Amino acid sequence: xxxxxxxSIAYPGKVILDSLTFTAEEGEIIGVAAPNGTGKTTLFNIxxxxxxxxxxxxxxxxKYAYRNEKEEVLIHRQLTTFPEQKxxxxxxxxxxxxxxxxxxxxxxxxxxxxxxxxxxxxxxxKKKAKTYSLGMRQRLCFAMMMAADTxxxxxxxxxxxLDVANVALISECLADMKxxxxxxxxxxxxxxxxxxxxxRVIFLKDxxxxxxxxLTQERDVYxxxxxxxxxxxxLQKTGTLPAGHLYIARHLLCLPLEGMVIHEQTQWMERLLKxxxxxxxxxxxxxxxxxxxxxx
Amino acid sequence: MKRYYLLFELKMLIHNRKNWLLGLALVLFFPLYHGQYxxxxxxxxxxxKNEEADQYNSIFKAFxxxxxETEEGKKIYDNLTEQASLVNMQxxxxxxxxxxxxxxxDGLRLNELRLELHAAGNKGVHxxxxxxxxxxxxxxxxxxxxxxxxxxxxxxxxxxxQYVPAALDLISGIPFSxxxxxxxxxxxxxxxxxxxxxxxxxxxxxxxxxxKVGLHLITITVFLSxxxxxxWVSTGLKAGWGSAVSPVLLYSxxxxxxxxxxxxxxxxxxxxxxxxxxxLVLLLLLQELTANTYAAVLAIVSLLLxxxxxxxxxxxxxxxxxxxxxxxxxxxxxxxxxxxxxxxxMDYVHAFFWFIGLTLFLLAVLYTLNRLRYVRRTSVQRIxx
Numbered sequence: 001x002x003x004x005x006x007x008s009i010a011y012p013g014k015v016i017l018d019s020l021t022f023t024a025e026e027g028e029i030i031g032v033a034a035p036n037g038t039g040k041t042t043l044f045n046i047x048x049x050x051x052x053x054x055x056x057x058x059x060x061x062x063k064y065a066y067r068n069e070k071e072e073v074l075i076h077r078q079l080t081t082f083p084e085q086k087x088x089x090x091x092x093x094x095x096x097x098x099x100x101x102x103x104x105x106x107x108x109x110x111x112x113x114x115x116x117x118x119x120x121x122x123x124x125x126k127k128k129a130k131t132y133s134l135g136m137r138q139r140l141c142f143a144m145m146m147a148a149d150t151x152x153x154x155x156x157x158x159x160x161x162l163d164v165a166n167v168a169l170i171s172e173c174l175a176d177m178k179x180x181x182x183x184x185x186x187x188x189x190x191x192x193x194x195x196x197x198x199x200r201v202i203f204l205k206d207x208x209x210x211x212x213x214x215l216t217q218e219r220d221v222y223x224x225x226x227x228x229x230x231x232x233x234x235l236q237k238t239g240t241l242p243a244g245h246l247y248i249a250r251h252l253l254c255l256p257l258e259g260m261v262i263h264e265q266t267q268w269m270e271r272l273l274k275x276x277x278x279x280x281x282x283x284x285x286x287x288x289x290x291x292x293x294x295x296x
Numbered sequence: 297m298k299r300y301y302l303l304f305e306l307k308m309l310i311h312n313r314k315n316w317l318l319g320l321a322l323v324l325f326f327p328l329y330h331g332q333y334x335x336x337x338x339x340x341x342x343x344x345k346n347e348e349a350d351q352y353n354s355i356f357k358a359f360x361x362x363x364x365e366t367e368e369g370k371k372i373y374d375n376l377t378e379q380a381s382l383v384n385m386q387x388x389x390x391x392x393x394x395x396x397x398x399x400x401x402d403g404l405r406l407n408e409l410r411l412e413l414h415a416a417g418n419k420g421v422h423x424x425x426x427x428x429x430x431x432x433x434x435x436x437x438x439x440x441x442x443x444x445x446x447x448x449x450x451x452x453x454x455x456x457x458q459y460v461p462a463a464l465d466l467i468s469g470i471p472f473s474x475x476x477x478x479x480x481x482x483x484x485x486x487x488x489x490x491x492x493x494x495x496x497x498x499x500x501x502x503x504x505x506x507x508k509v510g511l512h513l514i515t516i517t518v519f520l521s522x523x524x525x526x527x528w529v530s531t532g533l534k535a536g537w538g539s540a541v542s543p544v545l546l547y548s549x550x551x552x553x554x555x556x557x558x559x560x561x562x563x564x565x566x567x568x569x570x571x572x573x574x575x576l577v578l579l580l581l582l583q584e585l586t587a588n589t590y591a592a593v594l595a596i597v598s599l600l601l602x603x604x605x606x607x608x609x610x611x612x613x614x615x616x617x618x619x620x621x622x623x624x625x626x627x628x629x630x631x632x633x634x635x636x637x638x639x640x641x642m643d644y645v646h647a648f649f650w651f652i653g654l655t656l657f658l659l660a661v662l663y664t665l666n667r668l669r670y671v672r673r674t675s676v677q678r679i680x681x
Contacts, residue, residue: 050495068670069500076498084492091311097493103300104497144493 001026001183002152007046007056008207016042017053018207024185026151029178031194031201032187033287035295038204040187044154047185048081060152077105079152080145085137085161090130094121094140097129102147115146119169134161142170152183159190171196191287201287203294210294219284222246222254223268226278235275248289249296257282301499302507308486309511315479319519322475326463326527327534330454333462334535338453345387351425352380358422372420375409382406396442396449403439407432430635433552434545441543441554448539456531457538457557463527464564469624472568473600476575477593479516483508483576484583501666505659509576516572524561547631550640560629563644567625570651575623577658584665613637619654622647 004022008015016039024030032040045051047058049066057065060078064071080101088097095112102109116125119139124132132140138161145153158174159167167190174197177184188194194201195215203211227235229250235241246254253272257265272280285293309315355376363369382402389399410427418426442449451458467475487494487504532538543554546563555563575596582592603621607613613621618637625647627633634642 048496066670069666072670073498073500076496079496081492081496087490087492087494089308089486089490089493092307096307100300100304100493104304104499107300 001061002047003059003062004047005057005059007043007053007058009042009046009051009053010207015207017046017204020056020208022202022209024183026183027178027181028199029174029184029186029197031198031287032185032204033191033194033201033291034187034204039207040204041156043204044081044156044185044187047154048079049075050081078150079154080105080148080150082153082155082158083141083144085134085141088129088132088137088140091128093128094125094132094136094143097140097144098125098147101144102149105148105150109147111149112147115143118173119143119146135163135166138162139166139170142173146173151181152185153177154185156187157189158186159188159193167193191291194287198287201290203290205294211290213285213287213290215287221257221282221284223257223265223272223280223282224252224254224285224289225272225276225280226251227253227272227276231275246285246293249292252289252292254285254289298499298503298507301497301503302511305507305511309515312482314482315515318475318478319515319522322467322519323523323526325467326460326523327530329463329466330459330527330531330534333459334454340453341450342387342390345383345390349380349383349387352376352383355421355425356380358425359420363420368416369420372413372416375413376421379406379409382409390450393448393450399449400439400443403435407436407439430552430631437545437552437554438543445541445543445556447541447543451538451542452536454531455536455538456528457540457542459531459535460524460528461544461557461560461564464524464561464568465626465630468564468568468626470597470600472625473571473575473623474597476516476572477579477596480512480576480579481589481593483512483580484589502659502663505577505580505662509573509580512576513569513573517569520565520568524565545631546629546644547634548643548645550634550643552631564625564629567629567644567647567651570648570655571623571625574651574655574658577655577662581658581662581665584662607636615639618642619650622650 002024004020007017007020007022009017020043032043034040042051046053049058049072059065060075064075066072066075095116098112098115099109102112116122119142121136121139121143124136125140129137129140138159142155142158145155159170162170171193174184174186178197178199186194186198199214199216201213201215202209203213227247232247232250232253235253242255242260244256246252248254253276255268260268269280359373359376360369364373382405385402386399386406389395389402410432411429413421414426414429414432441447453459538557540558541556544557544560545552546555546560578596579592582595583589586592586595600620600623603613603617606617613636615637618633618639621633621637622628622642624633625644627636628642628647629644631643634640
């Protein structure tokens, strides 16, 4: 559905994206994890053609590639980008914003009342946007994406300013979008939340995808324990740490359980319980752990 | 989609308080300016004819005695004598409304005699007393109009039918251009301030341009129509309505014709709309190029002021400036622009063609610039790949 080939862009003194190649299919939610300033927004801007890459190509549905305005309009009919809160029209109501997006992409605003109900915006959506709180504005931005209802959605910092209940609500909506076969890119700093609905998470570093975490496939299981660096050094000196173990961000020891017999697993748990002051967990590595691995 | 985009742009336009304020200022200008206009010393027809009659005393005094002895000189002297008589008869007829036909007949004969003198080279007449051919044409146009339309010769200059064309002439040029530029200055505002909401809308660039320019032009039309209507009604109620067919002089095809006040107002309105369209498109183009509204407005105002500034500085009028000078549509319709530039083709028909031609040219530039964005992008990708 969407194919990025050799996308490169650099600003003076800094490479933002370096020969990035990537393919995404419909019905996928793809998380994009990276610290600020590492190219998430630039990547979205290039996909939407708001920023011109130095080289490379964005191919949509195997045929459209922003070669002319006609192609751009055709792609934009299938793609929406998440509006920034500061860009909402202060003098217009939330309903006005929703009607604009619904009518521009679908030629009708019939779905707007259902979206308002779903996102529990009824109590404020008729007021002017300038009266909204941060969370209300964020929900409106998300509702605008729902109103546009395009097959591809690029959501940058979608959970910004939302409380726990609203994060859960938006997460449910994202899961529904996936069921409807939409391709959704989500850049969010709520990394644990990405694990709930994303099919895969890509990690950008130095302009490249350094890791692609598949969340829907079977993953390696680790024994994870909080461990101070000095304890880890001692363990290292014993030379007993299994191959493939990870020590993430100088605080989390992850031992791969695959290949260990039950007896060995029990032994390691007993050893770690003695030296680890924090809780110990068993499971695959999550987005948070990978994030710390690559960016700490 | 285009309809929904138009509706959205319309909503944004309605929410724009600055435009309402400008519209209100334009609407209020017409009734308010009448107060000042009615205090102006406007020369009446009686005053004009009295002055003309007085001039003949000087003309006869200055006529060379030696010329009166010649056959040619005698003819000229007789011509001037008849002119003086006709002017004095006109003065008499002006006292009685029922003698308008006589006034017109004598006026036509008077100007015929003046033209004969011109043909004879105005020999013996001091240059300062020669009535210009332009003035003769104007008077003939008015006299023929009075006769054809059966309109009273003497009219109150402060009634609605006289005031509205004069007020429109006053706001033509820089004042109206500034009004258009200030209204249009926010055309691209929300595309910039609300970029992430607006930039992804699936609508082609030229359709956006069309919607923005079209809606702003409609706004200007509505305000202008309201201003003319309110100006006409308020003046009518205050000072009298006048006659919709009262004559106003119009310069066209190198000569003067008299047209009805209503026709003049319509022509002036069409001129305003065409210049408005041209300025809106130019403003949009400059805003795209400079990404700065103030710079764009300042550049256009400077451009429009250029002919007047050069004229004031004593620089002889140059041909390429004439389209800019045509922005003062009042001067074009009255023939002032044609006299200043010494060009008989500076009439409203040529001005309309210029406005339409320049607008189409600027639209073509906008279209090409938009196309080039993609051409450049594709070629960059090709080179890098």
